[in-house]
Amino acid sequence: MSDPFSFQLRQVSKRFVKGKETITIFDGLDLDIPAGDFVAIMGPSGSGKTTLLNLLGGIDHVTSGEILFDDRRVDTLTENQLSAWRAANVGFIFQFYNLMPVLTAAQNVELPLLLTNLGRKERRTNVATALELVGLSDRAAHYPREMSGGQQQRVAIARAIVSDPQVLLCDEPTGDLDRSTADEVLGILKLLNQEHGKTVVVVTHDPEVTRHTRRTLHLNKGVFEEKTALA
Amino acid sequence: MNQALLVAKNLSRRKLRTSLMLVAIFIAFFLYGALECFNRAFHSSENSGAAERLVTVNRINFTMPLPVNYAGRVRQVEGVTSVSYQSWFGGYYQDQRQPLFMFAVDPVSYLEVYSGIQLPAEQRRAWLTNRSAVAVGKTTAAKYGWKVGDRVPIASNIYLRKDGAKAWEFDIAAIFSDPDDTAREGLIMMSHDYFDETVTFGRDQVNMLVFSTVSPKRNDEIAKAVDALFANSEAETSTDTAAAFNRAFVAQLGNIALIITLVVATAFAAILMIVGNTMVMAVRERTREIGVLKTLGFRGSTILSQILAESLLLALLGAVLGLGAATLAVAAAGKFIQGFGSNMNMTAGVFLGGVGWALLLGLVTGAVPAWSGMRLQIATALGRR
Numbered sequence: 001m002s003d004p005f006s007f008q009l010r011q012v013s014k015r016f017v018k019g020k021e022t023i024t025i026f027d028g029l030d031l032d033i034p035a036g037d038f039v040a041i042m043g044p045s046g047s048g049k050t051t052l053l054n055l056l057g058g059i060d061h062v063t064s065g066e067i068l069f070d071d072r073r074v075d076t077l078t079e080n081q082l083s084a085w086r087a088a089n090v091g092f093i094f095q096f097y098n099l100m101p102v103l104t105a106a107q108n109v110e111l112p113l114l115l116t117n118l119g120r121k122e123r124r125t126n127v128a129t130a131l132e133l134v135g136l137s138d139r140a141a142h143y144p145r146e147m148s149g150g151q152q153q154r155v156a157i158a159r160a161i162v163s164d165p166q167v168l169l170c171d172e173p174t175g176d177l178d179r180s181t182a183d184e185v186l187g188i189l190k191l192l193n194q195e196h197g198k199t200v201v202v203v204t205h206d207p208e209v210t211r212h213t214r215r216t217l218h219l220n221k222g223v224f225e226e227k228t229a230l231a
Numbered sequence: 232m233n234q235a236l237l238v239a240k241n242l243s244r245r246k247l248r249t250s251l252m253l254v255a256i257f258i259a260f261f262l263y264g265a266l267e268c269f270n271r272a273f274h275s276s277e278n279s280g281a282a283e284r285l286v287t288v289n290r291i292n293f294t295m296p297l298p299v300n301y302a303g304r305v306r307q308v309e310g311v312t313s314v315s316y317q318s319w320f321g322g323y324y325q326d327q328r329q330p331l332f333m334f335a336v337d338p339v340s341y342l343e344v345y346s347g348i349q350l351p352a353e354q355r356r357a358w359l360t361n362r363s364a365v366a367v368g369k370t371t372a373a374k375y376g377w378k379v380g381d382r383v384p385i386a387s388n389i390y391l392r393k394d395g396a397k398a399w400e401f402d403i404a405a406i407f408s409d410p411d412d413t414a415r416e417g418l419i420m421m422s423h424d425y426f427d428e429t430v431t432f433g434r435d436q437v438n439m440l441v442f443s444t445v446s447p448k449r450n451d452e453i454a455k456a457v458d459a460l461f462a463n464s465e466a467e468t469s470t471d472t473a474a475a476f477n478r479a480f481v482a483q484l485g486n487i488a489l490i491i492t493l494v495v496a497t498a499f500a501a502i503l504m505i506v507g508n509t510m511v512m513a514v515r516e517r518t519r520e521i522g523v524l525k526t527l528g529f530r531g532s533t534i535l536s537q538i539l540a541e542s543l544l545l546a547l548l549g550a551v552l553g554l555g556a557a558t559l560a561v562a563a564a565g566k567f568i569q570g571f572g573s574n575m576n577m578t579a580g581v582f583l584g585g586v587g588w589a590l591l592l593g594l595v596t597g598a599v600p601a602w603s604g605m606r607l608q609i610a611t612a613l614g615r616r
Contacts, residue, residue: 059526059609080530087528094613098523102240107232112527114234123232159527 004070006167006199007033007056012065014051014222025051026222028065035166038193038200040209043219049203050171052219056201057090057169058082070166087115091160095172097152099144105131105155106140112163130158134188150181157188161198168192170202174209186212234533238540241517248513249545252506256549256592257556259495259502260585264557264577265564266491267584272565272575283447284344285454286476287440290467293476296436297466299423302340304460310445310453315340316437320421321389322399324375331371331385333419335426338366344441347411354379354405362425364404368416372406379403385419390430399429441473499592507596510542514600521604522612535605542597543590550589554582 009031016023025048033039033056041049054060055067058074059082067075069089077085091112099108106127113123131137134154144152153173160168170189174182190212192198202209210216218225242249287305289295299316306314315337322333338359342348350358350366357379358366365385367377377383384398391397401421409415427434444453454470461468471479514521521534558577565575 054610057526059613080532083525083528083530086526092523092526094523098519098613100240100520100523102244103232103237107236110232111524114232114237115528 004035005032006035006037006069007031007201008066008068008071009055010066010068012055012067013063014048014055014060015063024222029222029224031217031224033199033201035199036193036197038190038212038214039202040213040216041201041203041219042205042207042210042216047219048222049219053169053171053201053203056167057092058086087112087163089165089167091163091165091168093153093156093160093168093170093173095175097144097149097156097176099152099155099159101144104141104143105136105147105158108144108155109158109162111159116163126162127158130162131155133161133192134158148181149177150184153177153181153185154188157185157192161192161196165198167199167201170200170204172204172206173202174204174206179208182206182208234537235540238537238544241537242541242545245513248509252509252545253549253552255502255505256546256589257553259498260550260553260589261557261560262498262553263495263585263588264554264581265560266495267581268557268561268575268577269564270488270491271578271581283444283450284473285442285444285450285457285470286473287442287457287468287470288438288476290458290469293439295466296433296438297440297468299427299435299437301461301466301468302337302437302440305440305442305457308453308456308460310449310456312443312445313340313343314440314442315344316423316440317341318423318426318433318436318438319389320426321387322385322419323388324383324385327388330388331419332417333365333385333421335423336420337423338420341420341441344443345409345415347409348407348415349409350405350407354407357404361402361404362422362428363400363402364422365401366405366407366420367403368418369406369408370413370416371419372403377403377406379406390426390433392429393431440468447472499588503592503595506542506545506592507599510538510596510600511603514538514604518607518612519614521607522609525607525609525612531605531607534607535601538601538604539594539597542601543593546589546593546596547586550585550592554585558582 009029012029012031013027014025016025029052031052041052043049051060055062055075058077062075065075066073069085074082074085099105100111103111109127109130110123113126116123118126128137128140131140134157136151136154136158139147139151139155144155147155153176157168157173168189173189174185177185186209189200189202193200193214200213202213287297287301289297296318297316302314302316305311317334317336320331320333320335322331323329324331342355354366358364365383372378375383381403383401383403385401386398392399399421407416423437444450450472454472457470458468524534525531554577561575561577
């Protein structure tokens with residue numbers, strides 16, 4: 001029996017219409033991301049990395065083709081169904097952290113849990129666990145402006161994992177960090193992949209990221225050029 | 232944390248901006264509350280007066296006198312049950328800046344026509360038997376701290392005493408109430424006989440006749456009969472219901488309701504644009520955050536309700552503060568206005584009306600940003616396209 005897949009893309013096409021011009025990003029793209037994978041997607045600007053991440057996260061729609069998650073199509077879901085699916089299955093980590101400036105670290109981490117049926121006590125426990133996992137228990141009451149970039153990114157990781165999603169989609173998670181902080185963040189992602197079984201997809205320009213991932217996909221003009229073997 | 236806290240946090244993220252919006256809304260609702268209370272107080276006397284009560288004044292206008300003997304002739308008209316009369320005294324207490332709403336009346340017939348007036352029997356007797364006594368409405372008595380048995384000097388802007396003295400000394404014989412017409416509780420009534428004996432001019436003349444009829448259905452017929460009685464005389468009359476007379480009296484002072492409506496509408500329109508525009512800007516600044524919330528799984532409808540909750544909370548907070556301040560201001564002003572027989576106070580109707588307007592303001596100012604937030608595409612919000 002083959003390994004279960006987190007994502008399977010089948011003949012995915014994505015086109016944008018800009019004025020009179022139609023821009024094709026993908027034309028019949030196929031991709032399998034097995035559950036528990038830790039994959040880096042690299043490529044030059046405009047190669048379609050971010051669009052691919054958007055499609056995987058259900059925040060953009062395919063023009064044609066299919067996207068399956070756990071063998072179920074997600075490209076046909078409505079906006080509300082996608083919201084619920086994202087809340088349950090996907091955690092996002094962005095380059096610029098995207099924390100709510102008016103909320104403390106703990107409150108930022110708690111945000112996804114507001115969409116669950118968990119009680120206040122359970123939410124607090126989960127938030128504490130997530131913050132502990134990223135090593136920021138002592139910063140729970142701090143606001144984003146009171147933390148360094150690396151700390152903010154760790155809060156963002158805690159927010160992404162607090163609802164225990166199967167997949168983490170990361171868009172340039174180290175793009176705004178110095179090397180040593182970036183390595184710390186990548187270390188946490190690796191831990192989440194290896195110890196907690198999360199499927200991690202990282203879109204990046206940073207070649208150092210590939211040292212941590214199981215494999216790397218190179219995207220150029222909407223086509224994968226080569227695939228490195230599983231580490 | 233819960234979503235309510237999130238709403239509160241978003242509102243307080245720029246304290247100066249939120250404070251300025253609150254002040255703008257506060258001013259609008261303070262104006263609304265104060266002016267609407269004034270408007271109601273101003274018009275409160277319009278509908279006072281039993282339906283079967285008619286008023287007869289000089290046809291030229293109500294400041295021109297009528298002979299007092301008209302009362303006897305009106306009493307003979309079929310369908311008239313009681314007739315009384317009154318004259319404006321133009322009184323003031325101690326200082327001309329403390330004017331009194333004071334009439335010279337025939338006490339016996341006055342109490343018959345205004346049967347809702349309540350006063351203890353012994354006070355009634357005292358007022359009817361002491362010609363230099365006055366009956367004071369309880370609001371005015373409370374305002375000046377007067378009580379039965381006090382002797383108060385009251386001067387008139389119109390009349391001088393025959394003996395040359397400016398001030399009349401009045402014994403307070405009665406303090407009355409009128410639960411059916413609380414505006415009346417601001418009045419003072421002196422004896423018309425005493426008035427006639429004492430004044431230097433205008434004797435045997437009255438400003439108006441007030442009388443009751445057997446049925447409101449016959450008012451038109453009786454009014455015509457009364458006016459016909461004095462047709463082609465030196466003092467022709469104009470008879471109408473008390474309510475119609477009061478409405479006409481108020482109308483002479485201008486369309487207060489229209490002025491107030493225009494002031495409040497202008498304030499509201501300005502506030503609507505200020506708050507609406509500020510809300511749009513405030514939400515636009517949060518475009519990326521809204522995108523993040525949607526990424527986390529927040530539905531468009533949740534975003535919509537959050538932004539609407541913000542604008543509603545802001546509008547309600549400003550409105551309640553404004554209406555609360557108006558309540559205090561109106562209560563303070565009411566102490567002065569009540570002396571003129573009006574009811575100046577914040578009513579539940581005005582307050583709840585203000586809350587209703589606040590809800591509408593919140594919905595209207597929040598509608599555009601809330602709709603935009605709900606429809607916002609995540610990829611666009613995050614600048615990922």
